[in-house]
Each structure stands twice: as structure tokens, then as C-alpha cells.
Amino acid sequence: MALADFRLENLPRSAQILLFLGVAVALSYIVYSFYFQGMIDQRTALQDEIKKLETSVAQAQAVASQLPRFKEEVARLEERLAELSTILPSEKETPIVLRSVLDMASASNLKIMRFVPKPTVPRNFYVDWPIEVSVQGSYNALGRFFEKVSQYGRIINVDNIGIKTFETGTNAARTVSAVCTATTFVFREEQVETGTGN
Known part of the structure; x- marks a missing residue:
């Protein structure tokens, strides 16, 4: 049988199904490799970036939560400096x-x-x-x-x-x-x- 004479209808039904499944698997792999894999990699990179940003936000919130305490400390130290400057003449x-x-x-x-x-x-x-x-x-x-x-x-x-x-x-x-x-x-x-x- 020559390639020019090859027809799908001439193949047995099981061979047709196997050939169809093979082509479908090959096309699925090609689409996955070129399209979905890039999206999956991009999604993974974005998730990693989100985790890093969430960590940074948590650290910034921890520092921000201590800001009132730092302001109180600065005010207390400025008050102490003013008190000490009254006993130390300029x-x-x-x-x-x-x-x-x-x-x-x-x-x-x-x-x-x-x-x-x-x-x-x-x-x-x-x-x-x-x-x-x-x-x-x-x-x-x-x-x-x-x-x-x-x-x-x-x-x-x-x-x-x-x-x-x-x-x-x-x-x-x-x-x-x-x-x-x-x-x-x-x-x-x-x-x-x-x-x-x-």
C-alpha cells in the first residue's frame, strides 16, 4: 500500500481510534509545552513573588505596629534631654x-x-x-x-x-x-x- 493510497477509512476501527488518540496526545503535549507550561511557570513565579511581598508586608506591619512605642521613646528621650539641658548650661x-x-x-x-x-x-x-x-x-x-x-x-x-x-x-x-x-x-x-x- 502506497502512501498516496492510504486512507483512514481503510484502517480497522481500533487502529483508527489508536491513531486518533495518538494525534490527540501529541497535539495536547504540543499545546501544553508551548502554551500552558509557560502559564504554569509564570503562575509559579507570581506565587513566589506574592509570598515574598506578603513576608515584606508582614515585616513592615511589625515595624509599623512598634511605631507608637518608638515615638513614645523619642518623646521620652527628648523630654529627658530638655530636663538635662536645664542642669547643663549652654x-x-x-x-x-x-x-x-x-x-x-x-x-x-x-x-x-x-x-x-x-x-x-x-x-x-x-x-x-x-x-x-x-x-x-x-x-x-x-x-x-x-x-x-x-x-x-x-x-x-x-x-x-x-x-x-x-x-x-x-x-x-x-x-x-x-x-x-x-x-x-x-x-x-x-x-x-x-x-x-x-
């Missing part, structure tokens, strides 16, 4: 602090013999500003001066205290001579301003 307020130390010494009936500001020592957000103070007066007056300094609204540390007594009989108001270092702490505004800009 550089503009240092003459007031110096004047206050002099006034406290005078109000305590001490004679100021020497009052010498020393070079500042930079720290993270503040600087130490030591001031060498030499006074004369009674022991009680010296105690009142230290008490006034301890109750002052700004932080002032007094250290390196040296006390010498005078001989009795000279002047009752001046029985001791004291030398100390009064260190105040000055808020470095420019450090904070440049730090918040980053």
Missing part, C-alpha cells in the same frame, strides 16, 4: 553660672582671693569647665558656700579641696583659707545639632 549661659558661683561665695561671707577659669575639657555632648577658686573666711562660711553650691540648679562639682587654718587671734571672720576646683559642665549645642542632621 555656652551662652556660662557667665551667669560664673556670676552665681561668685555670688554664692560672697553670700556665704567668704572673701574671694582668686577665681581663675581653666581650659575646657571636651566630652561627648558636654565640656568640663574647671574653675580654680581660692577663698578666705570662717570654717562655717566655707561650709555654707559648699552647701549653696550643692543646692544650685546647675551641676557643679567641687574637688581638690585644700584647707589651711590661720593662727587664732587675727580675725575671727577669717579663720581658714581654702583652695578648690569648681567644675561646671557646659552643654555642647553644636554637637547635638550636627548629630541630629545625620
Whole structure:
């Protein structure tokens, strides 16, 4: 039988069914390979992308849920900074602090013999500003001066205290001579301003 003489009707019924099924399977495979497989791959890629996006959204929601807590923390820290800046004078307020130390010494009936500001020592957000103070007066007056300094609204540390007594009989108001270092702490505004800009 030549190929030109081949007719489907001449084949037995079972062969026709098998041939039809073979062609149908081949066409189904071709359509699946070129059309549906691409769609399935695209669908799988989209599902993977959706999972990644859902994970990102969940992470963003977790961060967003903590946002009020972070805002509260920032507000609390800003409040604390404002509170601390009231006890740390700014550089503009240092003459007031110096004047206050002099006034406290005078109000305590001490004679100021020497009052010498020393070079500042930079720290993270503040600087130490030591001031060498030499006074004369009674022991009680010296105690009142230290008490006034301890109750002052700004932080002032007094250290390196040296006390010498005078001989009795000279002047009752001046029985001791004291030398100390009064260190105040000055808020470095420019450090904070440049730090918040980053």
C-alpha cells in the first residue's frame, strides 16, 4: 500500500481510534509545552513573588505596629534631654553660672582671693569647665558656700579641696583659707545639632 493510497477509512476501527488518540496526545503535549507550561511557570513565579511581598508586608506591619512605642521613646528621650539641658548650661549661659558661683561665695561671707577659669575639657555632648577658686573666711562660711553650691540648679562639682587654718587671734571672720576646683559642665549645642542632621 502506497502512501498516496492510504486512507483512514481503510484502517480497522481500533487502529483508527489508536491513531486518533495518538494525534490527540501529541497535539495536547504540543499545546501544553508551548502554551500552558509557560502559564504554569509564570503562575509559579507570581506565587513566589506574592509570598515574598506578603513576608515584606508582614515585616513592615511589625515595624509599623512598634511605631507608637518608638515615638513614645523619642518623646521620652527628648523630654529627658530638655530636663538635662536645664542642669547643663549652654555656652551662652556660662557667665551667669560664673556670676552665681561668685555670688554664692560672697553670700556665704567668704572673701574671694582668686577665681581663675581653666581650659575646657571636651566630652561627648558636654565640656568640663574647671574653675580654680581660692577663698578666705570662717570654717562655717566655707561650709555654707559648699552647701549653696550643692543646692544650685546647675551641676557643679567641687574637688581638690585644700584647707589651711590661720593662727587664732587675727580675725575671727577669717579663720581658714581654702583652695578648690569648681567644675561646671557646659552643654555642647553644636554637637547635638550636627548629630541630629545625620
